[in-house]
Amino acid sequence: MGILTRLRSFLFPDSAPAVIGLYGPPNAGKTTLANCIAADWADVSVGEASEVPHETQRAQRADGIEIDHEEGSVTVSVVDTPGVATEVDHAAFFEHGLDEADAQARARGATRGIGESMRVLREEVGGVIYVLDSTGDPRAQVNDMLLGIVEDQGLPLVLVANKVDHDDADADAVAEAFPHYDVVPVSGLTGENTEALYTAIAERFG
Template sequence: MTTFSRTLGNAKKRFSVFLKRFFKKKRTRIGIYGPPNAGKTTLANRIARDWTGDAVGPVSEIPHETRRARRREDIVISGANGHTVTIDIVDTPGVTTKIDYHEFLEFGMEKDEAIIRAREATEGVAEAMHWLREDIDGVIYMLDSTLDPFMQVNIMMIGIIESRKLPVIIVANKIDLPDAAPARIRSAFPQHPVVAISGLEGRNTEELYEKMIQNFA
């Protein structure tokens, strides 16, 4: 191989890498993370329906209903000032420090089914963490605003997200419930933007979309 051929080959490789990086920035992959039953799938469905008319996946009161990451691509969100952001939404399984099959028995499952569900949920958490390490460009971290935000899993996850230097928006969900206290979440994580919403009713989602454009574009 001549020197010219090697130089041309190296130039092509550099240009290929440039193109991949350039086009990757045009579409941001946003992971929706948080504890089980925080409302992640409800929000993913809300975003998808608002901007594409489609849903991402089913919602259930049973914990760990989402056991594999689900993605909806090419969602274009427009802001009031005309700015837009194009994202892929990744709805991830609920992250927790422990999954016990006994919690599924409370929902009427037989023991064998509950054990299988617990194993699938554990695998789902591992998959969600893999996405966070390798394939996520930004995070929406969902919290149930009726619960104490100072849980170990929340502190751990926010720390991991910060260590990766990923942009993050914390969503205080379920403000439609009477015992919601989004102010607790704001005081727990003052270093990050916090948006209080009702994913179920769609309250304050416009504010969330504006924050997504500001932080993820």
């Protein structure tokens, strides 16, 4: 965090850095995108990504992410949250090579994680980046309860159509499914189009 930003936060606590939560279904690429943002601006890592769903089981936060944009700079904290799903079936982990005990443990951790994601949404975040996998059905990936809390709390939201580097990606389908939201197509893996995300972060959360 820059000296001026710190001084401003000290003198004007209301202008304390925004806390942005990355939300979305398991495997949408939240942790990969959080790592991309944190590496671009603070040279830190947020967490481990994995092709096995429900890898993130605790909210993990990076503070002092100072993002430069045309008008100046904005400092935010980024919270990578556990994937939110309506149900967690431990048998789904067998295809990833987990045995019964490991699958049960991962499912328990995933369920706890969903509770933590919701708590953080209610108590800690001031803005949301909702991350969808643009290779899948957009509507099926959105959790109505989560979106309801976002709307009830009046939180600003940016919808990310992630994984646009993938051959099966269809970012237009995400924009068509959610015409009332700002949709930013990106790849957290390759960094493609992240400048547009940084502009959206500055405009919506700055």
